[in-house]
Amino acid sequence: MFTTSNPVAGQGCRWGVSSVGTVSQEHAFKAGFETRAIHAGYEPDEMTGAVIPPIYATSTYKQDGVGGLRGGYEYSRSANPTRTALEGALAAVEEGERGFAFASGLAAEDALIRALTRPGDHAVIPDDAYGGTFRLFDKVARPWGLEHSPAPVGDVDAVRAAIVPGRTKLVWIETPTNPMLTIGDIEVLAAVAHEAGALLVVDNTFASPYLQQPLTLGADLVVHSTTKYVGGHSDVVGGAVVVRDHEVAERIGFHQNSMGAVAGPFDAFLTHRGLKTLGVRMDRHCDNAEKVVDFLVGHPQVSEVIYPGLEEHAGHALAARQMRRFGGIVSFRVTGGEQQALQVCARAEVFTLGESLGGVESLIEHPGRMTHASVAGTDLEVPADLVRLSVGIETADDLLADLDRALGGSGRE
Numbered sequence: 001m002f003t004t005s006n007p008v009a010g011q012g013c014r015w016g017v018s019s020v021g022t023v024s025q026e027h028a029f030k031a032g033f034e035t036r037a038i039h040a041g042y043e044p045d046e047m048t049g050a051v052i053p054p055i056y057a058t059s060t061y062k063q064d065g066v067g068g069l070r071g072g073y074e075y076s077r078s079a080n081p082t083r084t085a086l087e088g089a090l091a092a093v094e095e096g097e098r099g100f101a102f103a104s105g106l107a108a109e110d111a112l113i114r115a116l117t118r119p120g121d122h123a124v125i126p127d128d129a130y131g132g133t134f135r136l137f138d139k140v141a142r143p144w145g146l147e148h149s150p151a152p153v154g155d156v157d158a159v160r161a162a163i164v165p166g167r168t169k170l171v172w173i174e175t176p177t178n179p180m181l182t183i184g185d186i187e188v189l190a191a192v193a194h195e196a197g198a199l200l201v202v203d204n205t206f207a208s209p210y211l212q213q214p215l216t217l218g219a220d221l222v223v224h225s226t227t228k229y230v231g232g233h234s235d236v237v238g239g240a241v242v243v244r245d246h247e248v249a250e251r252i253g254f255h256q257n258s259m260g261a262v263a264g265p266f267d268a269f270l271t272h273r274g275l276k277t278l279g280v281r282m283d284r285h286c287d288n289a290e291k292v293v294d295f296l297v298g299h300p301q302v303s304e305v306i307y308p309g310l311e312e313h314a315g316h317a318l319a320a321r322q323m324r325r326f327g328g329i330v331s332f333r334v335t336g337g338e339q340q341a342l343q344v345c346a347r348a349e350v351f352t353l354g355e356s357l358g359g360v361e362s363l364i365e366h367p368g369r370m371t372h373a374s375v376a377g378t379d380l381e382v383p384a385d386l387v388r389l390s391v392g393i394e395t396a397d398d399l400l401a402d403l404d405r406a407l408g409g410s411g412r413e
């Protein structure tokens with residue numbers, strides 16, 4: 001058996017990275033990504049041999065005498081075996097020391113912020129941060145005394161300049177960003193953060209751990225909305241924090257239990273089930289996105305295609321270095337202005353009109369009126385003629401035909 005008596009310290013298991021120390025240590029055995037995604041965090045149940053972690057719908061656990069916990073389980077806010085399995089798998093795929101599963105991406109972010117900052121501290125955040133992240137920093141954390149400064153993640157000097165010496169505790173980035181798909185240099189920004197005594201946090205939702213592992217590039221913490229690619233089926237809301245350092249992990253774990261916004265066992269089960277197929281899904285998302293990009297680049301109704309895989313994308317070389325592939329999100333601008341962008345969204349049929357991303361089904365949206373409506377009139381306003389696609393894993397030809405129809409035709413012979 002490779003499980004340990006402490007459910008929250010034993011996440012590494014035989015398929016993961018070490019359950020003690022840091023990921024920089026040499027390990028005798030580290031399985032490949034897909035093997036870790038499928039096996040890490042769980043060994044077939046000793047009593048039944050169940051190959052998949054059961055949904056432990058229990059709030060409490062029988063003790064063998066006072067304090068005689070079986071496997072460390074005491075109460076399900078603190079730990080639940082279904083969640084422990086997911087957390088172990090998350091740590092293994094991100095090559096972190098420990099993973100923590102939360103009720104949503106924002107719950108994960110909230111726990112991270114409150115675990116690692118105090119009133120009077122300061123954070124640097126992306127100037128085009130995910131809207132909910134910006135709202136959390138601006139409307140929730142700031143009134144409690146955490147100041148923040150926005151900076152463009154693609155500009156190292158601007159990020160460095162936004163740091164307040166002695167006060168900045170977190171440098172928070174997303175890469176690629178939403179919806180303009182700007183790329184931030186994780187390795188360089190980690191060094192910039194560390195020089196200032198701050199931690200680098202990477203929201204890895206858009207890339208997913210299959211395409212990018214920020215902890216291996218020097219980041220200190222990764223956050224996820226597992227609602228997106230990790231869950232992958234648009235059927236569960238969840239979040240995660242994965243941590244590189246033991247000390248920091250202790251603080252996150254303490255806050256996860258103290259604040260209590262944990263993933264329940266049903267949600268943890270679904271998220272874990274999604275994670276197992278992340279590798280094959282992401283490859284198909286990328287295959288289809290590349291085909292969509294090729295199609296859109298030659299389309300007479302399209303004025304610009306934004307995708308890090310394109311050589312003309314400002315972050316292309318960097319993305320090629322730090323990502324396995326370029327992801328499933330594609331943004332493009334149309335020649336006919338906002339009206340045409342809205343029309344494309346309305347006409348698409350295989351692409352479902354909706355917010356969110358990362359599920360098996362393709363989604364289309366108009367950032368200016370939907371996900372990014374709240375930044376209209378500010379520096380962060382997105383072009384009105386912009387359309388964002390979350391390219392799903394349907395038959396590629398159907399996606400191209402749908403886009404062509406939505407654009408008014410003439411994109412294919």
Ligand SMILES: *Cc1c(COP(=O)(O)O)cnc(C)c1O
Pocket residue numbers: 104105106107130132133174178203205206224225226227228237238239
């Ligand atoms: C969706 C999302 C979040 C928030 O996650 P929820 O699960 O919706 O709370 C955070 N960051 C990014 C990049 C997202 O796309």
